[in-house]
Amino acid sequence: MSTHAGGVPEPYGRPGGPPPPERPTLPVREPVNYLNVSYGIKSWLLTVDHKRIALLYLASITVMFAIGGIFATLIRLELLTPPGDMVQSETYNKLFTMHGIVMVFFFLIPSIPATLGNFLIPIMIGAKDLAFPRINLLSWYIYIAGAAFTMYAMIAGGVDTGWTFYVPYSTHYSNTHVIATGLGIFITGFSSILTGLNFIVTIHKMRAPGLTWWRLPLFVWAHYATSLIMILGTPVIAVTVLMVALENGLHLGIFDPALGGDPILFQHLFWFYSHPAVYIMILPAMGVISELVQGMSRKQIFGYSFIAISSLAIAMLGFLVWGHHMFVSGQSTYLGLVFSGISFLVAIPSAVKVFNWTATLYKGSISLDTPMLYALGFIGLFTIGGLTGLFLASLGLDVHLTDTYFIVAHFHYIMVGGAIMGYLGGLHYWWPKISGRLYPEAWGRVGAIIIFAGFNLTFGPQFILGYLGMPRRYHYYPPEFQILHVMSSAGASILALGYLLPLVYFTWSMRYGPRASANPWDARGLEWEIPSPPPTENFVGQPVVTARTYQYGSEEGTTVV
Amino acid sequence: MSSPSETPPVVAHHPALRHHFDTMATQKDSSLLGMWVFIAQEIMFFGGMLAAYAIYRNIYYDAFAAGSHHLDVKLGTINTAVLICSSLTMALGVHAAALGKGKATVLFLLLTIALGSVFLGIKVVEYADKFHHDLVPGPRYSAESLHGPHGEALTADTARHSELFFALYFGLTGLHALHMIIGVPIIAIMAWKAGHGRFGPAYYTPVEVTGLYWHFVDIVWIFLFPLLYLIPHHA
Amino acid sequence: MPEHAADPHAEPHDHVVPVGTYILVFLALMVGTAVTVAASYVDLGMWNTPVAMLIAVTKAGLVVSFFMHLKYSPRLYWIWLGAAVFFLAHLLLGTGADLLGHLFLNLGSPGT
Numbered sequence: 001m002s003t004h005a006g007g008v009p010e011p012y013g014r015p016g017g018p019p020p021p022e023r024p025t026l027p028v029r030e031p032v033n034y035l036n037v038s039y040g041i042k043s044w045l046l047t048v049d050h051k052r053i054a055l056l057y058l059a060s061i062t063v064m065f066a067i068g069g070i071f072a073t074l075i076r077l078e079l080l081t082p083p084g085d086m087v088q089s090e091t092y093n094k095l096f097t098m099h100g101i102v103m104v105f106f107f108l109i110p111s112i113p114a115t116l117g118n119f120l121i122p123i124m125i126g127a128k129d130l131a132f133p134r135i136n137l138l139s140w141y142i143y144i145a146g147a148a149f150t151m152y153a154m155i156a157g158g159v160d161t162g163w164t165f166y167v168p169y170s171t172h173y174s175n176t177h178v179i180a181t182g183l184g185i186f187i188t189g190f191s192s193i194l195t196g197l198n199f200i201v202t203i204h205k206m207r208a209p210g211l212t213w214w215r216l217p218l219f220v221w222a223h224y225a226t227s228l229i230m231i232l233g234t235p236v237i238a239v240t241v242l243m244v245a246l247e248n249g250l251h252l253g254i255f256d257p258a259l260g261g262d263p264i265l266f267q268h269l270f271w272f273y274s275h276p277a278v279y280i281m282i283l284p285a286m287g288v289i290s291e292l293v294q295g296m297s298r299k300q301i302f303g304y305s306f307i308a309i310s311s312l313a314i315a316m317l318g319f320l321v322w323g324h325h326m327f328v329s330g331q332s333t334y335l336g337l338v339f340s341g342i343s344f345l346v347a348i349p350s351a352v353k354v355f356n357w358t359a360t361l362y363k364g365s366i367s368l369d370t371p372m373l374y375a376l377g378f379i380g381l382f383t384i385g386g387l388t389g390l391f392l393a394s395l396g397l398d399v400h401l402t403d404t405y406f407i408v409a410h411f412h413y414i415m416v417g418g419a420i421m422g423y424l425g426g427l428h429y430w431w432p433k434i435s436g437r438l439y440p441e442a443w444g445r446v447g448a449i450i451i452f453a454g455f456n457l458t459f460g461p462q463f464i465l466g467y468l469g470m471p472r473r474y475h476y477y478p479p480e481f482q483i484l485h486v487m488s489s490a491g492a493s494i495l496a497l498g499y500l501l502p503l504v505y506f507t508w509s510m511r512y513g514p515r516a517s518a519n520p521w522d523a524r525g526l527e528w529e530i531p532s533p534p535p536t537e538n539f540v541g542q543p544v545v546t547a548r549t550y551q552y553g554s555e556e557g558t559t560v561v
Numbered sequence: 562m563s564s565p566s567e568t569p570p571v572v573a574h575h576p577a578l579r580h581h582f583d584t585m586a587t588q589k590d591s592s593l594l595g596m597w598v599f600i601a602q603e604i605m606f607f608g609g610m611l612a613a614y615a616i617y618r619n620i621y622y623d624a625f626a627a628g629s630h631h632l633d634v635k636l637g638t639i640n641t642a643v644l645i646c647s648s649l650t651m652a653l654g655v656h657a658a659a660l661g662k663g664k665a666t667v668l669f670l671l672l673t674i675a676l677g678s679v680f681l682g683i684k685v686v687e688y689a690d691k692f693h694h695d696l697v698p699g700p701r702y703s704a705e706s707l708h709g710p711h712g713e714a715l716t717a718d719t720a721r722h723s724e725l726f727f728a729l730y731f732g733l734t735g736l737h738a739l740h741m742i743i744g745v746p747i748i749a750i751m752a753w754k755a756g757h758g759r760f761g762p763a764y765y766t767p768v769e770v771t772g773l774y775w776h777f778v779d780i781v782w783i784f785l786f787p788l789l790y791l792i793p794h795h796a
Numbered sequence: 797m798p799e800h801a802a803d804p805h806a807e808p809h810d811h812v813v814p815v816g817t818y819i820l821v822f823l824a825l826m827v828g829t830a831v832t833v834a835a836s837y838v839d840l841g842m843w844n845t846p847v848a849m850l851i852a853v854t855k856a857g858l859v860v861s862f863f864m865h866l867k868y869s870p871r872l873y874w875i876w877l878g879a880a881v882f883f884l885a886h887l888l889l890g891t892g893a894d895l896l897g898h899l900f901l902n903l904g905s906p907g908t
Contacts, residue, residue: 122581129581131591197598204872205591206581231598232883235606243610243732251699252728254613260624260722265616268891269609319883323890332894542583590870597873601880608884615888616895634833641829649822652813652863659812769865776863780856786829787848791836 033436033533048133049536054119055434056140057110062503064106064147069496071099075475076458076489084476092475093160094176100163105185106147108419109277112284113195113230114143116426117223119434121199123527123534124217126208126543131201139194146188153180162473164274167255167266171247182245189238192280196230199223208526210545217525217549218307222287225311229276229283229318237273240266267329271322279318282382282414283311285422286353289375292425293357294550295523296372297364301550303356310349317346327398336395343393350386354379369521370444374425377452381417385410388463403473406466412459421451424502431506432520436533437513443505451498457491524550577764589766596770600777603740607781610736614729614788621722622792627707627715628726629792631696633687637790640683641782647676648779651748655772658765663755666768670752673775677745684738691727698728710794733785740778747771811868821862828855 030036034051044052074095078086087095118136122129130136153159159181161170170178203224207216244266246252255261294301301307323331323339357379366372388410392398401407431439461484466472470481477485519528526545530538575585582588618625654669695703704720715723751771754760760768832851840847861867866874 127581131581132595133579133581193602197595197602200598201591201595204594205587228879231602232605232880235602236609236887239606239609239736243613246732247728252732253698253724254728254732258721259724259728260617260621260718261725262616262895265613265891265895268894269612269887272609272887272890320886320890323894332897335890335893335897593869594872594876597876601876604877604880604884605887608880608887611884612887612891616891619892619896619899638829638833642826645822645825645829648825648859648863649818652818653815656812656815656818773864776859779863780859783855783859784852787832787836787852791833791848793836793839793844 034536035533037536050118050122050130053136054115057114061107068102071095076492078475079485080489082477082479082482094158097159097162098154105188108281111423123538124220127206128537130198132198135194139191143191146184149184150181153177167263179245179249182241186238186241189234192230193234196227199227208543208545215549218290219287221308222283222311225315226280226283228315229280233273233276240269267326271325275322276318281419285419288422288426289378292371292375292429293360295521297361297366299364302359306352307356310352313349328402340393340395370448371425371429373448374421378421381413385413404466405462405470408472409459409462417455432516433532437509438516439509440505447501454491454494454498458488458495461487592766592770596773617725624719624722625726626792626794628723632790634790636683640680641786643676643680644779644782647673648776651772651775655769658760658768661761666755667752670748674745674748677741696727698724737781744775821858825855
C-alpha cells in the first residue's frame, strides 16, 4: 500500500522504500488557552478576561518601574560625590519626588494585586472570573489615564514637592506641576478602589462549593485584607489631593495659614491614607510568601489561621498609627504617645507571620529554586525592615532619626527587600502557570542572588548614614559621608543589573522556554489543577473543594473532585 | 479524586445572567454588595473634607457662624425637601421595577431626574449669589457682606477665617453637586431601559443599585444642610 | 408578594417594601427637616450641634434602613457601612485630638 498520511515525503511511502521517520505527521495544535484564544490588539484592549487584564497591568507597571528606576539611577549618580554638582537643587528635588510618586502610586500599590491578584484570585477560589470583569478592565484604563496625567506633568517640567506634597509648599510656593500630578494620583486612586471592590465582592460571593473561608489560600486572605485598605483608605487621599489641587489652582484655601488654615491638618489627612498604603504594598507580598513557603517546602503551612487573622489585624491596626509620621510636626505629644504605642502593636501580627513561615520551613522538603530564594530573602530583609520600624516607632529615637537616611533605609528594606522580592518571587512561582513556559532556573537563581546582594549593598549603608545624621532629600553632603554613599550607589548598579535579568529571561522564555506542565512545582492549590496556561474559563465545570488548604501528604493530594 | 466534573446540562437562563455567575441570585447579591462597598468608599471620600470642616468650625466658630448666616436657609430647606422627595420617587421607581410595572418605573425615574434638576438649579442660583457678593474664595474674596450675631461688622481675624468657611462650602456642595450630575444621566439610562421593558421582577438590579447611589447622595445632603446652613450664632 | 424562603433559586432581598412604609418614612424625613431648622433658631448652647447631628443621623438611618432596604439586607452590608463609619470616626478622633485637644483639655504648654 502506498498510503502516506499527509506530510510524509514521497520516498518513504513506497513499498520497499525506507521506513518513515519517527515523527508526527499531523501538525500538533496547542490546546486553546487564554493566550491563543484570540489574537489582535482589540482582543487585548477590549478583553474582560481577568488573566489578560493581569498581563496588561504587568506590562504597564513594568514600564512605570523602569521610569522610577531611571529617577533612582540619577539620584544615586548625584550622590556619588559630596558636592551637588550633577544637577541643580531644584532638579534634585524633582528627581526624588518623581521617583517616590512613580514607585509608590504607579508601581508598588498596583503591583501584586493588579497582576498576580487579578490573575490568581478567581482561579484560587474556583471561579470563572472576577465579580465585575468590565470594571476590572475599566480600572486598568483608569490606571493608564492617571499614569498619562502624571507622565505629562513629568515631561512638562516635573514636580518638586516630595511625594508627600506637604502644604503650604505644594499649594502656594511650588511653581511646578502640582495640579497635574495631583490629578494623576487622584485618577489612579480610583483604579485602586475598583480593584479592591472587585476583590471583596469576588471573595465573598464567588467561592466554589466547599471553599469555606478557612480553606481559602493565604494569598486570598492577604488580598482581602489589602482590599479593605484600598476601599477605606484611598478615598481620603483622593479628596486630600483634590483639596490641594483646588487650593493650588482655584485658591480655595483650605490649608492656607494666611486664612487660618492648618498645614498639620493636611499631614493628618495625607498620612491617614499613606500609612495604610504601605500595608497595601506589603500585605499582598506576605500573601505571596505564604504561598511560596508552603509550595517550595512541600509542607502544610504552620499556623494557617494565625496567618489569616494577622492579615486582617494588620489592615485594621494599620489605620490607627498614622501619627507616627508626624512625631516632629508639632503634633500633640500625648497623641504621639498613643500612636507610638499602637505602632508597636501593629508589629505583632507581622512577627506572627515571620514565625509561622519559619516554622513551616522547619523540616520541610525545601528546594532552593528561585521562588524559594526570593522567599528566604524576603523573610530576612522584611525582618530587618520591620525591626528598624520599631526604632522609629519609639518617639524619642524618632526625633533623632526622622528625616534622615535611616527612614529611607527602613522603608526601602520593606518596600524593595520585602514587597518587590515578594513580587518577583511570585512572578517566578506562577510564571509557568501564566505563560505556559518555564523560565531558565539557573538564571533565575543568579538573578535572585544578584538582587539580594545589590539590595543590601545599596540600603544597608543608608542605615548607618542616617544614624550618623545624613538628612534625606539632600543632594550635597559633608565629605565624611562619601564612602557610604559610594557603597550605596555601587549597590544600586548591581541591583539594576539584577532587575534587568528577569526582564530578559522572562521575555526569552515566552518564546523559547520549555513548555510547563500543570503543576511543575508539585504544589497544592486550585491553580495547579488546571493547565498551564489556563483556558479562558479557567475550569471545565464547577470545581468542588473537599480538602483543607495545602493538603500535602495525601494520595490524591488535590482539592478538586 | 481529580476526575473532572461532568459538564452541567444546558439550562435556559435569564438573558441578563452574565457567564461568570452561577445564578441570578449570586449576580444580584454581588451587584448590591459592590454598591454598598462603593458607598463605604464614598463615606470616606466625603469624610476627608468633613474632617477639615469639623476642625475649622470648632476653631473658628464665629467666622463659620457668620458665613453660615449669609446662606439662604429658605433655599436650603427647599432643596433639602426637594432631595427627600427625589429619594421617595427613586424608592417608588425601584418598587415599581420590582413589581414589573414598566410605565410607573419610567414615570418615577423621570420625576427623580426632574427633582434632582430643580435641586441643581437652586444651587446655581445660590452660587450666583456668592459670586455677586464676592464670597468666592480667592483673590476677589471679601467678607464685607458678612456680619456678626448682632449685625456688627466682623473683626479682621474673623473676616479672614470666613474664607475658610466658603472654601469648604464650595468644596462640599460642589462635590455633592458633582455626584448628582453624575447620577442624573445614569437614572436617565435606567429610565430608557425600563421604558424598553428591560426590567421585571426577575431582574431589576441596575435600578436598585442606582437607587442605592441616589439615596446615598441624599444622605450626604442631609448632613451638609445643618452643618453648612444652620450654624446658630452663639449668644 | 410571594414568599420565597424555601426556594433555593429565590433572589435575596425579595422583600418588597410596601408603598405605605415609604410614605411614612418620607413624612418622617420632612418632619425631621422642619425640626432641625426650628431647633437651629433656639439657643441650646453647646447642645445645638449634637441635636442637629442626632436628627441628621436619625434621618440618614431612616433612608438607609427603608429606602436603601438595609433593614432587609444581609448582615454583610451592615458591616461594610459600619466599617466606613468606624474608620471615619477614627479619622475625626485622631485629627480632632491633635488640632482641637487644646479646646477641651488643659494639658499644660502649647503643643501638648
